[in-house]
Amino acid sequence: MRTPWAAILVVVLAGTTVERALAAEPGDGDPREWMDRIQTEAAGPDERVEATMVLIEADGSRRARTTTMYQKDIAPGRTARRTEFSSPPEMAGSALLAIENLDRPDDWWIYLPAYHTTRRIAAANRGETYMGTDFSYEDLTDMDLGSYRFAWIGEEILEGVGCRLLEARPATEEERAGSLYGRRVYWVEKGKPVWRKVVLYGRDGSPLKQATNTSPVTSGGRLRWDITEMRDLASGHATRIEVRARRLEPLPERLFTERSLRRPG
Amino acid sequence: MGLRRWSALAVALALAASAPARARTTLTLGVEAEQDRAVARAPTSLRSALTGSLTALYDDGRTLRLMGAVHAVRDREAPERDRIGIREISGQIGIGDVELRAGRQFIRWGRLDALRAIDPFRRRDLADPLDDADESIWAASATVYRGGYAIEAVWVPFFQGDRIPYDPKSPWCYFPGQTVGEGGQVVAAVYDEGRVRAPGDGVAGSEVGLRIDASPAGYDLGLSFSRAAERIPATFAVVGTSWTEDGALRATVDPSYATCWMAGIDGAWPLGDGTVRAEAALLAPAQGDARGHFVRGGVGADWPFDGLVAGRTVDLFVTYAFDGGSGRRGAYVGEGILATPDCYSHPFRHAVVARASMAASSTLALEAETLRDLQAGDAMLSCAARWSPANGLEIEGELRWVGGPDAGFLGRYDAYDTARLRARYAWSTSLPD
Numbered sequence: 001m002r003t004p005w006a007a008i009l010v011v012v013l014a015g016t017t018v019e020r021a022l023a024a025e026p027g028d029g030d031p032r033e034w035m036d037r038i039q040t041e042a043a044g045p046d047e048r049v050e051a052t053m054v055l056i057e058a059d060g061s062r063r064a065r066t067t068t069m070y071q072k073d074i075a076p077g078r079t080a081r082r083t084e085f086s087s088p089p090e091m092a093g094s095a096l097l098a099i100e101n102l103d104r105p106d107d108w109w110i111y112l113p114a115y116h117t118t119r120r121i122a123a124a125n126r127g128e129t130y131m132g133t134d135f136s137y138e139d140l141t142d143m144d145l146g147s148y149r150f151a152w153i154g155e156e157i158l159e160g161v162g163c164r165l166l167e168a169r170p171a172t173e174e175e176r177a178g179s180l181y182g183r184r185v186y187w188v189e190k191g192k193p194v195w196r197k198v199v200l201y202g203r204d205g206s207p208l209k210q211a212t213n214t215s216p217v218t219s220g221g222r223l224r225w226d227i228t229e230m231r232d233l234a235s236g237h238a239t240r241i242e243v244r245a246r247r248l249e250p251l252p253e254r255l256f257t258e259r260s261l262r263r264p265g
Numbered sequence: 266m267g268l269r270r271w272s273a274l275a276v277a278l279a280l281a282a283s284a285p286a287r288a289r290t291t292l293t294l295g296v297e298a299e300q301d302r303a304v305a306r307a308p309t310s311l312r313s314a315l316t317g318s319l320t321a322l323y324d325d326g327r328t329l330r331l332m333g334a335v336h337a338v339r340d341r342e343a344p345e346r347d348r349i350g351i352r353e354i355s356g357q358i359g360i361g362d363v364e365l366r367a368g369r370q371f372i373r374w375g376r377l378d379a380l381r382a383i384d385p386f387r388r389r390d391l392a393d394p395l396d397d398a399d400e401s402i403w404a405a406s407a408t409v410y411r412g413g414y415a416i417e418a419v420w421v422p423f424f425q426g427d428r429i430p431y432d433p434k435s436p437w438c439y440f441p442g443q444t445v446g447e448g449g450q451v452v453a454a455v456y457d458e459g460r461v462r463a464p465g466d467g468v469a470g471s472e473v474g475l476r477i478d479a480s481p482a483g484y485d486l487g488l489s490f491s492r493a494a495e496r497i498p499a500t501f502a503v504v505g506t507s508w509t510e511d512g513a514l515r516a517t518v519d520p521s522y523a524t525c526w527m528a529g530i531d532g533a534w535p536l537g538d539g540t541v542r543a544e545a546a547l548l549a550p551a552q553g554d555a556r557g558h559f560v561r562g563g564v565g566a567d568w569p570f571d572g573l574v575a576g577r578t579v580d581l582f583v584t585y586a587f588d589g590g591s592g593r594r595g596a597y598v599g600e601g602i603l604a605t606p607d608c609y610s611h612p613f614r615h616a617v618v619a620r621a622s623m624a625a626s627s628t629l630a631l632e633a634e635t636l637r638d639l640q641a642g643d644a645m646l647s648c649a650a651r652w653s654p655a656n657g658l659e660i661e662g663e664l665r666w667v668g669g670p671d672a673g674f675l676g677r678y679d680a681y682d683t684a685r686l687r688a689r690y691a692w693s694t695s696l697p698d
Contacts, residue, residue, distance in 0.1 A: 048326060055627065063656050066695070068289075068326060088656040089293050089691030092322075104483050105535070116371040116399065119378075120485050122535040128569060128578060132627060237627065251327065254362055258485060259408060259415035259478045263330055263357060 031150035031166050037193035038186075039142045041223055043079045046251040047071045050244045053133060058236030065091060065131075072251050077102055080256035081140065085131070094131070095261045098141055106141055111261035118261045134209065134230040134239040138180055139200075143168065147175040156187065158196055163187040166195075181208070194223045207233050220248035293320040295691035301342075303436075304664075305682035311436065312393075312685075314340040318352065331356045345432045346392045353401045367405040372419060374476060374489050375544050376531045379618040379636075380586035382546040382561035383529035385474055385493035386419060390428045391609060393437050395645065395665070395678065400428060414479045419491075421472035424463035426522060427496040427609070431456045436681050439609070440501075444514055453513035459504050462521035464494045472524075484534035491527045492551070497610035499523040524551040539568035548590065559589035574623060582620040588613060612674035615639035628653050636675070643669025643676035661687040 053065040070082040080099045085091040093113035100106050111118045121137075130137050149171040155164050166186040170176040182205060187197040194216075200209045210233055215226035224246065231238040254260050294317075301312035318336040323329070333354040340346040355368025375381035379397075388400040402425050408417040433442035433454060446452040463470050474491035498520035505517040529546035545562035565584035573579040591611035620634040630651045637644040649663040663685040669676040 057627070086289065086291055086322075086324075086695070087693050089295060089693045090653065090657065090659055090689075092291070092293065092693065101483075107480060107483065116373040117376075119376070120533045120535065120540050122538055122540050129624070132624070249327075252359060252361070254359060254364060254410035254415075255327075257410055257415055258480050259417065260364065260410070 031152050032145055032148075034166060034188065034193065035143070035148075035150055035168065035186075036145055038188065038195060039145075041193040043071070043073055043142070045073065045220065045248055047219075048247045048249060048251065050246075052242045052244060054240040054242065055133060056238040056240060063088070070251055070255055072253070072256055074099070074253065074256060079142065082256055082261075091131070093263070095263070096131070097256065097258065097261055098137070099256065100141055107258075108137065109258045109261055111263075116262065118258050120258070134232045134237055136180055139209075139211075139230065144175070147172045153185070158187050161196060162190040163196060164190060176203070192223060194225075209233060217246070219246050222248075288323065288325040290696040291320075291322045291324075291693055292696065293322075293691055293693035294318070295320070295689065297687065297689040299685065299687045301683050301685045303681050304684045306680045310342050311681065311683060312340055312346070313342045314338060314346060318691075328359050329357070343392065343432075343435055345430050345435060351401075362410045364408040364410070365406070366408075369401045369403050371399055371401050372404055372406070373399075374474075374487070374531075375529075376485065376487070376533045376542040377544050377563050377565045377584050377586070378542070378567065378582045378620070379565075379584045380563055380588075380613070380616060382544040382563055382586070382588075383487075383489045383527070383531050385489075385491040385525070385527050386421060386472070388425055388427055388496055391437065391497075392428055392430050392435070394609060394612075395437075395667070395675075413481065414477060417474075417476045417478070419472075419474040419476070421493070423467070424461075424465070424470040424472075424494050424522065425496070426461065426463075426494070426498070426520070429458075429498070429520070431458055431518075436678060440516075440518075444516075446514060453511075455509060455513050455515050457515065457517045459517040459519040462502075462519055464522050464524040470494070485532060487529075487531045489527065489529040489531070489546070491525075493525060493527065495523050495525050495550075495610055497522075525549065526551055536566070537568075539566055541566045542584075561586075561588050561590065563587060575625070577623050577625060579621055579623045582618075582622075584618045586613065586616050586618070588616075608674040608677070613638045613640065638669065638673045638675060641670055641673030641676065643667075643673025645675050657691045657693070659687075659689045661685070661689075663687075 049069045051067050051069060053067055055063045055065070065085055066087045068084045068086065072080050074080045078100050080097070082095065082097045084095045085093070095111040097109045098106055108121045109118050110121055128137060130140060147170060148168045151167045153165045153167045155162070157163070166188050168184045168186070169182070170179050180202070181200045182203040183201040185199045186195040188195050195213065197210065197212045199207050202208045209230055211228060211230045213225035213228050217224050217226055226243040227240065229238055229240040297316040299312055299314045300310070303309050303311050316336060316338045318334060320334040321332065323331040334352040335350065336352045337349040338346055351369055353369055353371065355366060355370040357364060357366040372386035373384060374386065375383035386402060386404065388402045390398040390400050402421060403423070404419055404421045406417055406419045408415055430438045431440070432438055433440055433456065440456050441454060443451050444454040472491065472493040474489065474493060477488045479486050500521045501518040502521060503516050504519050507515045509515050526549040527546050529544060531544040533540055533542040541564070543564045545560065547558060547560055549558040563584055563586035565582065567580060567582040570579045570581060588611045591614035592607065616636065616638050618634070618636045620632065622630065622632040625631050633648045635644060635646045645665065645667045647663055647665040649661060651659055651661045653659045665683045665685065667675050667678045667681055669679065671677055671679070
């Protein structure tokens with residue numbers, strides 16, 4: 001019987017990476033490398049998450065949507081994400097698929113059961129609101145790190161937790177023109193490749209939106225958050241994602257194809 | 266280890282692999298009330314309908330998905346729309362790279378937003394053809410996902426035609442409400458559907474299709490092949506007449522259907538902030554139909570315009586479609602043949618559909634759509650507002666103008682500019698695991 005050395009090596013290296021990430025202090029290292037670690041930590045292996053999206057109006061009134069989100073690393077550096085809505089009834093069956101690409105814009109498809117058809121949507125249109133929430137399509141995919149400049153710009157205690165502030169600015173003309181944001185500032189928790197808060201600024205420098213992560217959990221050795229809230233700073237409207245269940249399990253690749261978005265119901 | 270033990274182990278592993286991670290069962294109850302009123306020349310109520318529905322969905326998240334939906338419709342103004350029964354019932358199972366799906370379902374091919382050239386398994390409800398509503402169809406399909414390709418085979422075991430209105434009181438009925446009786450006087454006419462002359466009985470009437478989808482390098486591409494029935498009758502043959510007690514002529518008509526071969530190609534690719542879509546299909550009627558082959562095609566684009574109205578984004582969709590089959594059925598009108606509803610299967614030779622939609626707020630959506638027949642000059646314009654004040658509740662108001670020369674498909678409904686009010690409420694619950 002052959003010894004699965006390769007598999008053992010992968011496990012060891014992965015553990016080493018996490019340990020290094022946990023041991024190192026943000027601010028000590030290259031900020032771009034830290035953002036890479038943050039995105040890598042968030043991507044992770046196959047994962048299925050059931051969540052409730054709560055849309056909160058400025059007056060405090062609330063509307064809930066239930067979703068199932070699937071995530072899979074389909075190739076090194078490429079993550080596929082699929083989101084299905086199961087309620088409210090008028091949205092039930094709607095689904096969205098996003099596939100990250102390294103050498104070209106991401107692929108996006110949407111399935112609306114009323115039309116029984118999957119439609120490709122332009123990645124360039126990523127600033128559009130995602131299914132009526134406060135997230136834009138751009139908020140739901142990772143940054144292309146090569147198109148950004150990163151810098152540590154300070155430190156702050158956020159709800160009793162020490163954080164360092166990591167700034168990201170578009171570095172290419174294409175990204176400056178295509179992104180909703182002229183600047184993003186992340187509150188990176190000291191010693192961990194995760195952010196607790198991000199403020200997203202418009203191209204004119206004014207703050208547009210703010211996202212916060214709370215209720216940290218560990219799932220399959222990965223750091224996760226059970227509550228994420230995105231707030232539109234101008235309107236006061238917010239979208240809160242509350243995770244109800246989270247599972248790491250192998251997911252078939254067919255789930256992450258345009259054709260498979262079309263399903264019964 | 267013996268074969269039996271290996272088999273048991275394999276079965277156990279397969280079951281473990283396919284064990285539901287967290288299955289979900291959802292029940293949805295819906296009710297819809299709708300009032301349609303013609304508001305132009307002769308104001309009259311066109312539709313006064315109440316619809317109830319129950320949908321059940323089971324999904325284990327990975328392998329198995331089952332759904333069933335029943336509905337009941339009662340329309341005081343258009344009893345032909347009354348129905349009670351299954352709207353959709355199907356199951357899908359995924360094993361490895363293969364997905365199997367069977368039941369009464371909706372199968373839509375093609376990529377255009379309107380007037381698709383490649384859509385052989387679409388079945389329509391023509392009770393109001395301007396509604397452009399789909400009907401489900403009994404079918405089975407298998408899809409293999411391999412190396413970036415999805416290869417889907419579809420089998421429709423027996424013929425299922427579009428729903429056609431036979432009541433001449435319906436503004437959408439194809440047949441004339443009056444005819445010339447003996448002695449030359451004009452009399453009312455009513456129609457009964459006689460024997461459906463399907464393309465074939467049993468397996469001979471079944472339909473098949475094969476579709477290959479791929480999404481290489483940022484665009485989508487599809488190839489489609491099918492041998493499918495045309496769901497609009499090729500002819501309506503009058504096979505008997507009688508007189509009703511109130512002096513109307515009752516005609517029994519046999520609808521006769523044809524079969525068509527189809528080969529098509531379609532694609533979609535991003536262009537700037539928008540997406541371009543295109544389709545082309547070569548169709549060849551089978552079974553002795555002398556119309557010969559013809560081409561259908563279209564191209565469309567959608568584009569968002571940021572900040573166009575009150576700082577909101579307006580999404581614009583435009584589709585141009587060409588149908589080389591339009592007008593070809595005229596040769597088949599003859600003695601005993603009432604007419605051929607060419608207008609339903611090939612309503613336009615050249616047409617444009619444009620739609621603009623906008624989310625005015627988180628609860629209000631506005632939409633305007635126009636369909637214009639570029640050859641005959643007839644057109645339709647509709648404006649709709651959808652307000653969703655609470656989860657599950659939607660109230661919709663719509664105004665629809667139709668006009669143009671009578672020779673056009675839309676022109677024939679010139680008198681039916683319509684105001685529509687719809688209210689829907691749906692409530693859903695998830696059952697415990």
